[in-house]
Amino acid sequence: MNAETQTRDPERTRETILEAASALFIEHGVSAVSMSAIARAANVTKSLIHHHFGSKAELWQTVKETAFTQYFTGQMAMLEEAEDPDPALLKASVEEYFRFLKDNPGVVRLFAWTHLEGDESCLEMDTELVALGAERIRQVQAKGLFRQDVNPSHVVATFVMTCTQWFEAKSHHQHWPGMGDDEAFLDDFMKLLLDGLRPRGSGDD
Numbered sequence: 001m002n003a004e005t006q007t008r009d010p011e012r013t014r015e016t017i018l019e020a021a022s023a024l025f026i027e028h029g030v031s032a033v034s035m036s037a038i039a040r041a042a043n044v045t046k047s048l049i050h051h052h053f054g055s056k057a058e059l060w061q062t063v064k065e066t067a068f069t070q071y072f073t074g075q076m077a078m079l080e081e082a083e084d085p086d087p088a089l090l091k092a093s094v095e096e097y098f099r100f101l102k103d104n105p106g107v108v109r110l111f112a113w114t115h116l117e118g119d120e121s122c123l124e125m126d127t128e129l130v131a132l133g134a135e136r137i138r139q140v141q142a143k144g145l146f147r148q149d150v151n152p153s154h155v156v157a158t159f160v161m162t163c164t165q166w167f168e169a170k171s172h173h174q175h176w177p178g179m180g181d182d183e184a185f186l187d188d189f190m191k192l193l194l195d196g197l198r199p200r201g202s203g204d205d
Contacts (some may be wrong), residue, residue: 015053025060071097087140098182098186
């Protein structure tokens, strides 16, 4: 990208920088990537990156938000439109998150780097999504369709952590004896999760 193109199409320049930064962050993690490396990959000057994004921290935040927005939008719409939540809503939410990760391996790597580097920045959309998901589970509990002795936020954390770890560690556990493919794992996980949330009968422990 030459200087003339940068001047004529600032939006395309911003997208180019974002794409280059995302690819480098996915491959190496945010700590190992310098602004100079991003500038070289995007074929722009560092001052142009600062012009569009401010700092590397702000660029990293934009990369994360861009990666997560697609999933956030669909999942929030599903939860907001659920006027009468039931166990099927939880199943659909888990399946949507699982397939989002499956279809976006770059996002899985971004999540992994975030965890490894102790990134404590919490996106507002993430908090909003977890809160609404937990509220929907609480509503299902109130109707007697899920057991009430389980923290709804822990249910959300259980499926988020399980799905994320499945893809983050796949290169390791896929070699374990008897392991099925993605869909077989998802099917078994849903059985365990939904059965574990069923209301306990008087004869149950």
